[in-house]
Amino acid sequence: MREYVLVCLIAACTTYLVCGMARRLALRTGAVARVRERDIHVKPVPYFGGVAMLGGVGASFFMATKLPFLGRNELIENDIGAVFIAATVICAVGVLDDLFEINAITKLAGQVLAAGLVVVGGVQMLWIPLPSTVISLDTSASIAITVFFIVLCTNAVNYVDGLDGLATGVVGIGAAAFFGYCYVLVADQNLSRASTASLITVAIVGVCLGFLPHNFHPARMFMGDSGSMLLGLLLASSSISLTGQFDSAPLQDGGQGLLPAYLPLVLPLAIVALPILDFTLAFLRRTYRGNPFWVADKQHLHHRLLERGHSHRRAVLLMYVWSGLISFGVALIGLTQFWWVAVLFIIAAGVVTVLTVRGNRQMKPSPRELAGKTPQRTEPRG
Template identity: 60%
Template sequence: MREYSLVLLTAFATTYLLAGLCRRLALRTGAVAQVRDRDVHAVPIPYFGGIAMLGGTAAAFLLAAQLPFLGRLAVVRNDAAAILLAGAVICVVGVLDDMYDLPARVKAAGQVLAAGIVVLYGVRMFWIALPNRIIVLDTASSILITVIFIFLCVNAINFVDGLDGLASGVVAIGALAFFSYTYLLAHEQDLVLATTASLVTVTVGGVCLGFLPHNFFPARMFMGDSGAMLLGLLMAASTISLTGQVDPAALSARGGGLLPSYLPIILPFAIMALPFLDLVLAYARRTRAGTWWFVADKNHLHHRLLQRGHSQVRACLLMYLWTGLLSFGVVAVGVIQSWWVVALVLAVAALAVWLTWMGPRRRMRAATGDGA
């Protein structure tokens, strides 16, 4: 755990320090987010947060390769190198998109290229755990599912990046929840504690926390597509790599054991629940309107929270709350498996529902003097 903590702190510090330099570079090169109809920021904001995130990821991975615990396994080093290379590719695509507004097809091709690099170096989905059985994938299915999963995660994070600090905070919470799961899984099942999934998720947590001071409302810089797509790739790769380094037989339910067999398939979707929900709703909404799924609008989940009367900060914190509830809630229920944990999760869920739906109404009534 000490080495993981050091990796997290390295990712945090490197990203935090690089962000200021990247902000100045963005201002000099004109890489600035102009104010558009669908945006919520009122003044132009510099991009290139993704470059700082890539730097933080590289520093964390390079440090891990030199540590006696994390660096001794060749599979972790090789996976990390492949993921970093793919991350660099997708970050470059994002930087070009931030500067020149690439066509959607070109950006999608870049995303598939990055996914292909991950697959080429052997980081792919090998099995899918279900409640009653484990499906072992053949090579063709493994490659196809891996590429599709990465593509979906990349675009889901990109879609949710619409408020100051939203994507970085949501991904940080999800990544740290996934890290807690992978670490507990390895510890309980007497597996090797050094896994690519744990390394990637703890790095992502550090990177996002390091960028958040620059990005929380009022934001001084944006991560842009370079950062959002990088985070999506890293989160997808962490899930995928787990299937290559953990024996699926170790995930069988053990009747009161620590982690039930279905948790590996549920947790990634719980962590990415809000981005995935936003992606699905956007696809359905835009298809119904007769437009392409990538045509931007102003009806994402965070936009709906603003429309209900929440401030930017409150809407962002609510998204944090829901992400923490779904990700850490699933981990807690799967790990402790006690009635009081379920009761606590349900109580927090009730509070989240009340804050989301009733909070704005009470404030609006108070502001108008209704019910006084």
């Protein structure tokens, strides 16, 4: 655990310090969110938060390979090498988009390329747990499912990046829950606590902690597509590393029930539940209206919170609470299987639902003010 804490601190400190240089570089190159009538910021806000995050990831991965416990595992070294190369590619695609606004097809091609690099490096879905059995995937199915999941998570995190600090906090909270689950699971199964999934998730937590002081409202810089797509790829890679490579059969054979056996598959989806829900609703909404799914609108989940009168910070904090409730709740229910944990989860969900729906009608903004609360980029541009 001490080495994981050190990796997290290295990621956080490096990201925090590199943000200053990345911010200056963004201002010099013109990679900024321009001031428009519907934006909340009153002066140009630089992008390139993803560049700082990539620096934090690289520093934490390098440190991990030099530590006596994590550094002895050849599989981890191979996996994080492949993931870092893919992360560099996806970050570069995001930087190009921040600078030149590349079209959706080009961006998708870059995402598929990065996902393919993860697969080539050996991080891929190998089997899927089902009732009383585990389905082994052939090569073609394994590659297709892995690439699809990575691209899905990459775009889902990109879509939810609509308010200052929103994507950073949601992903960081989900990664913390996933790290806790990974660590407890391998310890319970008497496996090595050194795992690719744990290392990547703790690095995600670190870079999110390091970037959040620069990004929380009012943001001094935005992560841009370089950051949102980077976080999505890392989160998907860590999930696949555990879900696809951990054999859930011992959990089923051990008489612990199906729920713990399903957690390697269910928990990654729970972690990205809000981004994927937002992405799915946007796709259905725009398709129903006959619009391309990449064309921006102001009907995302965070926009709905603003419409109900929540302030910018309150809307973001509510999304944090929902993210933590879903991810930590699913993990605790699955690992403990105590009925009272499920009851507490239901009660907490009810309370948060009331707070979410209630809003503050007296502070409800006008349509013009609401438009002003919409950040410049809520999703991939095309």
